[in-house]
Amino acid sequence: MKRQRLIIIAVIAVVVAVFFASGAHETLTLDNLKAEQVRFQAWFAEAPFTVAGGFFVLYVIMAALSLPGATLMTLLGGALFGLGWGLLIISFASSLGATLAFLIARTLARNLVEQRFSRQLESVNRGIAREGAFYLFTLRLIPLFPFFVINLVLGLTRMRTWTFYWVSQLGMLPGTAVYVNAGRELGELESLGGILSPGLIVSFALIGIFPLLARRGVDYAKRRRMARQYGKPASFDYDIVVIGAGSAGLVASYIGTALKAKVALVERDRMGGDCLNTGCVPSKALIRVARLAQEVRDAKRFGIETKEPRIDFAAVMDHVHQAVRDVEPHDSAERYRHLGVEVIQGEARLLTPWEVRVGQRVLTTRHVIIATGARPKVPELPGLDEIEVLTSDNLWQLESLPERLVVLGGGSIGCELGQSFSRLGSRVTLVEMAPQLLPREDRDIAAQLALRMENEGVRLYLGARALRVESGPSHGDAGKVLVIERDGEQGTQTERVVFDRLLVAVGREAVVEGLGLEALNIETRADGTLDVDETLRSLHPNVWACGDVAGPYQLTHASAHQAWHATVNALFGEIKRFAVDYRNLPAVTFTEPEVARVGLNEREARARGVEYEVTRYDLGELDRAIADGRTQGFIKVLTVPGKDRLLGVSIVGHGAGELLGEFTLAMTQGIGLNKLLGTIHPYPTFSEAAKATAGVWKNAHKPERVLSWLARYFAWRRRGGPLEEVRESLRGRSDKA
Template structure:
């Protein structure tokens, strides 16, 4: 006999967004049910953000062992034990996992059901032997790697982000399909840990980022020995375990030992019986309005499942929007104009708002401000001078967007996220007192550059001389 559960809110998917909704709702007194068929924590904890950043950290340590010559420190070739690198990555996952565990959420008062969930009708979800009715439902099923229909790919072994972190031996020659954030992060990490790496991209590397600043990162990766081929077409893939060949349309052949597919992601919407609930969707994700409601107003969709920005922090932001709507009946709307994103290469590439190209396509009258790391004392002291901050403003000095290519760009972008989200003018950034010497000074300098032509103009000099006549 089915176990009947009545809830205030039922969430399908225990990734970052689903967990945030569940934790918030339960602690606010709502009867909360959370359904997850796989691992708690979803992609971010188990196969995405956490393991990738742990691998990147290991790679950074390996790289710096051979980069000490400019400081008077003899370079040392790192002795990389890839099995121990694997253990490091998974120990980081294990350290964070308790925060996302069944035990923690049950302790918060959430009813956790480890089964596949699907809709029976517009107000009921079936999960194992449980039948859940709720006032509101949230679909937070995330996404999975998109595997392109390349002839032969389905007949050779290949990795995605879901399997690459299980490797205990370093690939001899890793061929990466896709030069977006995941592909480029994994390219540099594996190169620094000893692999030969070739990246194949049908369009342009970092095609969604500012072209000027992404070029700096691409140049750095190539300098480290990563082969990046852009604008290519893959004809076919063949081979077997440890020996794969990618044949390009111009008949060139790329021979490698491993393949990593990093060609984007697809929303997990299959198997939910969304039709029975009156929820419209496509392969891009579930259709939602500004309040993240689906075509069934009792059901919300968040994160990757909603087809929007595919970032963990975007899913967390969506969770707050849903809680306000579902529990408090506040008509909160999602605004994605100030959602930042970061690629964790070295240097990092961080962005928020409009790029220069996007602003020009919109026909906006803009100002473009730049400040180079070479003019920053902290960057000089650490010999990390390859980088730029680029800020786009309107003619009223309001921030439209910012991009940073620099060490720790993911940290440096935050004040610009605040400026964009709160419609601040550059005067707010230019007037703050920044500790010296820090990389943060580049933000103040870039903002100050907007006022430099006026501040040091002929009119200003004349005014100073005139006022000087009065003592």
């Protein structure tokens, strides 16, 4: 890489040297350029169709082949032809060239464009399906991607060629006019002092503010179109109506009322949503008890004799429910009413983008934020509907510990609950379709968790597909059976797993039914989440979504992160909207060992083609981990090659979630490993692992040449330094005398 950079720098230096040596720079004076412009305009006056036609053809070729330089050509056209002729020529040339690029992509380069611009293609397809030609018009006015990308990507859609042409012709016209006018002002420049002329300043100011003006114009057009279609109320009861009082809805309501907006919060079930009632709080309470039971079993290795712990499952569940009750006041309707939020119990349904029906009431609001969350996904598996299935929703109503528990799914929820029930005394079998646990994590990270779970007695079936559930009187004492298949050395093998209870943890699906979205043409993505843009805005400019219902991350802190953006964008979006940034979003699986990550892991970096270096630090080298007997696991850091800038951190081990905080802060604030290494950490603590990891990176990137010079310097000093050299010199002369 360094050699390639040096070659590129050398080539650039040679080109620059040749440029100046040839005297070419002397031709780029204002006088010379004006003289060439005068000759060109004289030529244009003599043969207008030849000159204009040649420029037209050249522009079409550049646009059709997606060659760089369209902006420069547009400015040049304004300087050479003026505003009238320049706008006419370039407007039609750019639209025709774009259409040819569109056809080239459609007929010749489909596979290349699909691979190179897959992310943009997915986004554009959603927009086209949602808004049709109007979406292309908005892309031309406010390009989310460069124009050549729009040309190529639209070629892979089902849009008609004529529609693409006329929308492009119309949509690019305002921007083209701004750039042609700027070129005209440059062409009329008589001296360098004219750069400060009002006309030129205004022209270039228009280039800067045109995207903002265009965005405002598009938003205004959308709102007018929506108002005509649905009938906008003359006044509103609320600034925001939030639907759903889970993590996202609560944060959105809190922020809205803190900003002095009038907010209504509608909840049809329980305040706090999944996180409080069936997710984070009860699961972590259960994990705490299960971890304590395992610590009792492991006490013998520290010299403490104990018996196998006796589990009172009813008391365990009482502890879980008490934890929910203790946290409940934080999310209560009383608290939010005290904050100024109007909390309404009932089923919400959108009548129009501004009207929400709750029972017999119709609430009018300037903005709606949908935060209805998600629920456990239950697969269509033959025989599953004949038994009572456990999910993370109804699990907490168990009154007795299952003797034989099968967990279907090896993601975070499946691993956390599977390990916990095993530690509480269930015989647990976990079935996962992927070849590893936690399929989104690196294989070496997941392997650490798999090793621990198997050592604790959890039976793992990885790379296994569930075929059906068998139950009924014919199975006798065998209870119920899950039939699975997996590939092995002997080919595909079918196995039967006996269970008393089956816990399904194969993912979650967004809750969107009953909201009236179909009547408003608000669609869902392939994964069932609401189709919103990067600012969390839906098809309608005043309808937003956040949390699990919007995806892509079903995490409580991700929901809160989105809720801030949805609320601020709703209240102030007409001035400024903020896109959600997920780059430094941390995630933790609360198993033992814990698994935590922020940023890229190796799996994602390879998939995206991102170059990286890996630094690994084993927790078995950490003094505190050795003293505590918690040496399993490691920290793996991905950095930019040759630099200390963090791309991502994965941790597996005790307290991984707590260790991740320092790395998350470092990535968010742009702090590199060198500064982590220079930060004092208390000894002996697990937090020292962050500094130790930075030390491993530094050791691998130590300046060998500087160190060799230092070695020579210190050797020279050991020999006596300069004074000793003088003495040796004098002694030598004396001997000769």
